[in-house]
Amino acid sequence: MDYNKVSKEELIKLLSDKDAEVSAYEAEIKKLEHDLVKVNKKLQEADSLKSHFVSNISNEIVNPFTSVLALADNILKVDKESWKSVISMVALIHSEVFHLDFQLKNIFAAAKLEAGEITPEISTIEIDSLIKNVIESFKYDARHKGLQVIYQTENKAGVEKVFFKSDSEKITLIISNLLSNAIKFSFNNNKIILRAVKSIDKLMIEVQDFGVGISHENENIIFDRFKRADSGINSINRGHGLGLSVNKAMLDILDGTISFTSKLNEGATFIVNIPESKGDSTGISRDAGEIFFKEEKF
Numbered sequence: 001m002d003y004n005k006v007s008k009e010e011l012i013k014l015l016s017d018k019d020a021e022v023s024a025y026e027a028e029i030k031k032l033e034h035d036l037v038k039v040n041k042k043l044q045e046a047d048s049l050k051s052h053f054v055s056n057i058s059n060e061i062v063n064p065f066t067s068v069l070a071l072a073d074n075i076l077k078v079d080k081e082s083w084k085s086v087i088s089m090v091a092l093i094h095s096e097v098f099h100l101d102f103q104l105k106n107i108f109a110a111a112k113l114e115a116g117e118i119t120p121e122i123s124t125i126e127i128d129s130l131i132k133n134v135i136e137s138f139k140y141d142a143r144h145k146g147l148q149v150i151y152q153t154e155n156k157a158g159v160e161k162v163f164f165k166s167d168s169e170k171i172t173l174i175i176s177n178l179l180s181n182a183i184k185f186s187f188n189n190n191k192i193i194l195r196a197v198k199s200i201d202k203l204m205i206e207v208q209d210f211g212v213g214i215s216h217e218n219e220n221i222i223f224d225r226f227k228r229a230d231s232g233i234n235s236i237n238r239g240h241g242l243g244l245s246v247n248k249a250m251l252d253i254l255d256g257t258i259s260f261t262s263k264l265n266e267g268a269t270f271i272v273n274i275p276e277s278k279g280d281s282t283g284i285s286r287d288a289g290e291i292f293f294k295e296e297k298f
Contacts, residue, residue: 122167153196166277
């Protein structure tokens, strides 16, 4: 453009347009700077949450090991006259090792989920046997708090035994996490109701407890693996809130859903719905990971 031939009015307009462009660029730069500050803050918060998460997990692993070592040391020091006291120590060791194994399963599952390494492994599950085995594994925890676990089943498929094609290991961990939380947050000397309903192509599992419930402010974070509900009951109970986030992620893989209803100081009910897999079954399973025989078609 030959600026010598541009009129004063045109030059003023040109300068005004350029000034507007510069102002727009400046506004865009300020917005980008603001967005970068927000992103940086979120990254710092995420780093802090993950550090807290790792710290909690470390406690979950270290504490049982410390207890087991201390109990084993006490057993070695027991004289023959006091040998009966060993029974209670062995029971405590069993409890600590069981919880350590349970927490490690959640931790390893979370790590595999994060890495995208988990896929469904389909077998034909005998639902009643699987659920009863889960209840049996938590009987000492329930007994310690005076809790009765009531199992109710409803068979809408019209068959004698209830079979369901899905991933037995994932369903076992899902039910275990729900039952563990129900025991953890139940009031003493109460009950827990576990219901299973099998329809033609879907399995519904419901776990109801009568305990502290979930506060309104915590309802939106209970499935977040890096956060933990701040209810006071948490400070005196084992656990780091990982189980529910693992459940949610595993149910996404199985095309299932999880929901809950709750009333503070009255209890909570978690409801899981899982569609039956259309994939080929590798065999019959009555417990997590136990495939009794392979079959071409079931």
